[in-house]
Amino acid sequence: MANHLVTSVLTMGLSILFILVVVALVAKHGSSDDDDTPLNSMAIHTICKPTEYTDTCHDALADVSKNSSSTRRDYIFASFRVTIDQLKAASEKATEIRKDLHGKTDDYSKYARADLKNCETLLGMAADELQHLLKVASQQKLDHLPDQVDPILVRLTAVRAYQTTCVDEIQDDKLRDDMQKTLDTANKNTYNSEKIIHYIPDILMEFGVELDLFHGAIAGHRRLLGDDEEEEEEHEHDEYEHMEQAYFKTPEPESIDDPKKVKPNVVVAQDGSGQYKTIKEALAAYPSNHKGRYIIYIKAGEYNEGQIIVEQNNVYMYGDGRDKTIITGSENYGISKCGTSQTATFVAQGERFMGRAIGFRNTIGTSGLQAVAFRSVSPHTLMVDCSFEGYQNTLHYHAHDQFYKNCSIYGTVDIIFGSGRAYIQDSEIYVRKPESDQNNTVTADGRMKSVEKGGVVLQKCKIKATKELKAVQGKVRTYLGRPYKEYSKAMVMQTEIGSMLEPEGWNKMDKPQGNKYHDTCTIREFYNKGAASSTEHRVEWKGYMEIKSKKYAKGYSSDKFIHAGSWVPHAGVDVDLKL
Ligand SMILES: *[C@@H]1O[C@H](CO)[C@@H](O)[C@H](O)[C@H]1NC(C)=O
Ligand SMILES: *[C@@H]1O[C@H](CO)[C@@H](O)[C@H](O)[C@H]1NC(C)=O
Numbered sequence: 001m002a003n004h005l006v007t008s009v010l011t012m013g014l015s016i017l018f019i020l021v022v023v024a025l026v027a028k029h030g031s032s033d034d035d036d037t038p039l040n041s042m043a044i045h046t047i048c049k050p051t052e053y054t055d056t057c058h059d060a061l062a063d064v065s066k067n068s069s070s071t072r073r074d075y076i077f078a079s080f081r082v083t084i085d086q087l088k089a090a091s092e093k094a095t096e097i098r099k100d101l102h103g104k105t106d107d108y109s110k111y112a113r114a115d116l117k118n119c120e121t122l123l124g125m126a127a128d129e130l131q132h133l134l135k136v137a138s139q140q141k142l143d144h145l146p147d148q149v150d151p152i153l154v155r156l157t158a159v160r161a162y163q164t165t166c167v168d169e170i171q172d173d174k175l176r177d178d179m180q181k182t183l184d185t186a187n188k189n190t191y192n193s194e195k196i197i198h199y200i201p202d203i204l205m206e207f208g209v210e211l212d213l214f215h216g217a218i219a220g221h222r223r224l225l226g227d228d229e230e231e232e233e234e235h236e237h238d239e240y241e242h243m244e245q246a247y248f249k250t251p252e253p254e255s256i257d258d259p260k261k262v263k264p265n266v267v268v269a270q271d272g273s274g275q276y277k278t279i280k281e282a283l284a285a286y287p288s289n290h291k292g293r294y295i296i297y298i299k300a301g302e303y304n305e306g307q308i309i310v311e312q313n314n315v316y317m318y319g320d321g322r323d324k325t326i327i328t329g330s331e332n333y334g335i336s337k338c339g340t341s342q343t344a345t346f347v348a349q350g351e352r353f354m355g356r357a358i359g360f361r362n363t364i365g366t367s368g369l370q371a372v373a374f375r376s377v378s379p380h381t382l383m384v385d386c387s388f389e390g391y392q393n394t395l396h397y398h399a400h401d402q403f404y405k406n407c408s409i410y411g412t413v414d415i416i417f418g419s420g421r422a423y424i425q426d427s428e429i430y431v432r433k434p435e436s437d438q439n440n441t442v443t444a445d446g447r448m449k450s451v452e453k454g455g456v457v458l459q460k461c462k463i464k465a466t467k468e469l470k471a472v473q474g475k476v477r478t479y480l481g482r483p484y485k486e487y488s489k490a491m492v493m494q495t496e497i498g499s500m501l502e503p504e505g506w507n508k509m510d511k512p513q514g515n516k517y518h519d520t521c522t523i524r525e526f527y528n529k530g531a532a533s534s535t536e537h538r539v540e541w542k543g544y545m546e547i548k549s550k551k552y553a554k555g556y557s558s559d560k561f562i563h564a565g566s567w568v569p570h571a572g573v574d575v576d577l578k579l
């Protein structure tokens with residue numbers, strides 16, 4: 001009896017202890033992450049405080065703030081959610097207007113239909129991108145979000161870029177204004193989402209989420225930890241790679257030792273010695289359940305198949321050399337009135353597109369005005385030993401991180417342009433002779449807000465004039481670039497600049513709205529050489545600076561700018577990670 005009593009008291013004691021431990025664990029879990037802590041009415045202000053369009057932010061959060069069960073997660077991602085619906089609605093509106101123009105043969109209707117169709121495609125891409133981003137980001141532990149600001153912002157910047165391209169490429173002024181208005185709220189919510197993510201560490205702290213600042217929870221604060229820089233950077237790569245890859249739709253394929261020694265899945269040859277005679281057939285044969293890389297070897301020949309779009313993920317295409325395997329076209333804005341992004345001979349769209357030893361061309365010439373040879377929206381685009389030959393707007397880094405190594409790029413106006421993040425290393429840029437009333441510009445970056453992840457870096461390149469340009473040197477102006485949008489970001493460094501460059505180096509945007517971009521842009525030069533590298537007579541803009549110390553140029557190394565170390569070596573490609 002006494003024994004029994006002792007046992008039951010003991011059991012009871014143990015049970016209580018057990019319950020206490022469980023309660024403590026649950027509470028601990030709850031406080032470190034979600035999500036059941038009630039939020040007071042100030043939550044909406046915490047979220048909207050950093051945003052630029054506060055009213056739009058409050059509207060976006062109206063439902064969430066009325067719901068007393070809303071979680072911190074609901075608040076953080078509310079503007080993402082409403083943007084998706086608004087993008088879909090804007091795309092439907094474009095479809096409606098287009099259908100009303102059905103069968104009309106006048107020029108206005110013809111071009112308006114094409115431009116609206118372009119918008120539907122781009123807004124569809126924006127909605128898909130955001131949907132995927134929301135799915136991945138909203139599954140992350142809240143206290144891990146501060147480490148993922150970069151990959152999230154890269155993707156939000158893409159969502160914004162698709163919207164901008166849709167509007168910018170509409171030719172009719174009134175239709176363009178209408179579309180801008182239709183997209184206005186989606187646009188503002190996208191910008192607000194960018195700001196919310198940029199300020200996520202502050203927001204989380206106000207929400208009472210404990211952030212492990214000294215354990216490397218916040219990128220950039222890591223330096224507090226290690227003594228050994230090398231080791232620390234390796235560690236950074238592992239971590240970065242891990243969280244960056246979470247935002248991809250497919251798992252990262254096996255690493256490649258040497259891109260020159262791979263076994264192709266299919267061979268394309270015009271003489272019938274491969275499985276297919278066209279690139280489009282080879283892409284169409286991509287098996288629906290394919291895992292890993294899909295490797296296409298394209299034998300020497302000139303492939304003129306109309307616009308080629310690589311929608312499939314993890315495609316690696318290689319040729320017999322950039323002068324031998326040529327993919328060519330001549331679509332353009334000047335003559336056919338085709339929207340710039342739609343003029344591209346080749347479009348890399350699926351994840352991790354890789355190309356080697358291929359020449360991409362748009363041959364229309366200067367009278368075609370905007371005429372793109374190669375456009376990429378592929379996350380982790382990787383191009384090696386390729387050439388891009390065009391005139392105006394040759395290479396379009398439309399969205400996401402892109403790396404170009406040992407390539408030749410030919411063109412006249414806005415040769416390398418876009419809204420993604422492009423890193424061009426060890427490459428040659430050949431500036432051609434433009435139309436008589438045009439100025440040459442090597443770069444034209446389209447970053448729109450200071451928190452966006454966009455920009456272009458030319459490192460260890462050579463910028464040269466072609467023979468035809470040399471013949472008219474002194475009559476034609478050539479610049480390193482112009483700030484194409486408000487927060488344009490461009491860096492030219494460790495690059496040899498030929499004598500055809502204007503001493504001012506950079507040119508303003510000509511359009512009236514571009515008048516101020518030279519104040520807000522981030523345009524830099526570092527350690528250039530060659531005949532026109534002297535910065536003595538360079539522009540004196542607020543947004544321009546020559547960097548004189550390696551310490552301040554470090555942020556523009558390939559490893560810092562696009563985290564090249566975490567993905568380029570994996571594909572067997574040599575990359576200089578440091579300055
Ligand atoms: C209120 O928020 C909770 C928690 O996110 C959610 O499960 C519920 O569906 C929301 N209710 C309404 C009416 O939206
Ligand atoms: C760069 O590309 C050219 C042309 O394809 C090739 O001949 C050369 O070997 C490449 N250089 C390096 C260092 O790979």
Ligand SMILES: *[C@@H]1O[C@H](CO)[C@@H](O)[C@H](O)[C@H]1NC(C)=O
Binds near residue numbers: 437438507508
């Ligand atoms: C070329 O650049 C000059 C100097 O900035 C400028 O005055 C002129 O308007 C530009 N022309 C075009 C077509 O952009």
